[in-house]
Amino acid sequence: MEAEFDQNRLVLVSNGEPYKHVFEDGNLKLEKMAGGLTTGLDPMMQEDDGLWIAWGRGEADFEAVDQNNKLRVPDQNGYTLKRIELSEEEKSGFYYGFSNEIMWPISHTFISKANYKKDYWQSYQQVNQKYAESVLEELEDDDLVWIHDYHLTLVPGILKEEKPELKTSLFWHIPWPAWEAFRTIPWRREILEGMLAADFLGFHTDLFVYNFLNCAEKIGAEVDFSEREVYYQGTKTKVESVPLGIDYQKFDQLSHDEDYLARAKEVKDHYETEKLIFAVDRLDYTKGIEERLEGIDRFFEKYPEYQGRVSFVQRVAPSRTGIEEYQKMKERIEKKVAEINGKYQKDQWQPVKYFYGSVPQNELLPYYKAADLGLITAAIDGMNLVAKEYLAVQDSGVLLLSEFAGAAEYLDSALKVNPYNTEELADRIYEGLEMPESEKKERLKRARADLKEYDINWWRNYFLEKWLDSYE
Incomplete structure (x- = not known):
């Protein structure tokens, strides 16, 4: 794996960023974010000089970037972090709305807590498009694009439309629900089609893998349950359980x-x-x-x-x-x-x-x-x-x-x-x-x-x- 990976640059795409900037006594201060994603991936990104694209949420994040919203973290010897800026309206519709009032409760099988507002869906599409465009601006030959979590399900599909040969994957950090819950989302097909544009999907457990495969089959995909492969609209997606560990x-x-x-x-x-x-x-x-x-x-x-x-x-x-x-x-x-x-x-x-x-x-x-x-x-x-x-x-x-x-x-x-x-x-x-x-x-x-x-x-x-x- 290492030999092949050495030939590629890894581009990580996530909702949360690995570092944020805050003001301290009038000066900019860089803080490393807690969490498994940063712990597991930051050292590798530093070693391989990758690119991490994420929403900049720190109070001073956009004081520290260049004209392309990029900077080196944790220092010049590290890797490039590109921050995406969201408007208050986008935060409300994409993050607090669609991600937290639809994807979160449905993924956890709390159907009655979901709020299927059309405005949320429009904002979710808009921000996923913004993320995808940000990735497309940066792509180099042979890049590997690793997308994370329920906020960005449409990104693989948008990328594949523009770059059919691009190698993409997505890891899902929360439960994947049974079809009986997932089917309640009015935009279930669009979400699944976006994810099935990725070449590889990872979930924490075998149960979540089975639930996803079953959902894919329900929208007409050809599913090989034993090999954990999905064939849909001319593409193949491999699905695996890869449980997240600790440091x-x-x-x-x-x-x-x-x-x-x-x-x-x-x-x-x-x-x-x-x-x-x-x-x-x-x-x-x-x-x-x-x-x-x-x-x-x-x-x-x-x-x-x-x-x-x-x-x-x-x-x-x-x-x-x-x-x-x-x-x-x-x-x-x-x-x-x-x-x-x-x-x-x-x-x-x-x-x-x-x-x-x-x-x-x-x-x-x-x-x-x-x-x-x-x-x-x-x-x-x-x-x-x-x-x-x-x-x-x-x-x-x-x-x-x-x-x-x-x-x-x-x-x-x-x-x-x-x-x-x-x-x-x-x-x-x-x-x-x-x-x-x-x-x-x-x-x-x-x-x-x-x-x-x-x-x-x-x-x-x-x-x-x-x-x-x-x-x-």
Whole structure:
């Protein structure tokens, strides 16, 4: 793979950018963005001098670029970042509208939450066209164009119309729904046709691959399910499951760092409790926060011997604060927290410690180590990297994982739970807290071996290898 790849320049196209610019004391400051995409792809882009095209969202992003909206990141020895500028109207229609009110809920099978406004679709088309034109302006012979996620489904089709021989791929970072959900989108055919113009498509799990293949067949494509190939309008698209991993080396090193271990001990000591349960989520209906709180309530009711001995820490990061539904969800969560605390708290002990607000990852990470039980009960999730990060720093903790998270397909060492089953959730929490030390160690040993082998670098290399193999 490396020999062939060395002959090509990689052009990455994504909604989120790897670096942003902010103002600090009147000066421009470059900040590296968090997240798996930057972690996995930024080092390779620096090494191979690629081109990354993304929406510039930093407050000072367009103060730092040249007349073509380009700059070198992280410095002159790195690679080229080309920023796309969106108007307020485009942000509203393309991002907050079509991407977040149609693609997001439908992909997560929350059909009733979708808002099929025609204006959103027009904006989505317009911005995908803007992205494609930005790519076309930069193309060199033998470029490989790797597109990311649900914001940019039309880009492969627009590119192929202009450059039929162009090699393109797309990785889908969230779930792909069953046809019964996807079919509700009025523009389902256009979305699928855009994606099927790509030569190679990657999803997190085999289930998402099957769902996509089934959707393609429903619009009249010829699908070979065993080979995972789709033939449509004279083109062939290869589809594979390529589960996203974490930067295992970073988390493994962290788990042996003395300062980190000291901070984790401070966290545990601060709560003055025998056992600590931890969860962290962005405020979103897909994360199962309300169902989780019902499970916590039932746990303390069913297993009263743990009252006063266990504290549950729930951190929630703000998200889509301008949307009324999210404001109401936050109110319901806070009401339930108050109800649980009112029902069970005694003396100085409080069963639920709830925090709402943005917290840097370096402040969250000590909780991963301090927690005896990591509680990840998403209603549905593409992968969920927090599950993997929790296991990577642990030496005796237990992961309680929703069976509807993509990670559940790969983490056999976790305790699995249906988050909608309150009784089962309460029982699984008890099971995790009561698990013998020897069993915890054995589960973690298996988990860490898998996390080490299938890390972020494996994901990147495997995707590129399978993509290039698809041309043979």
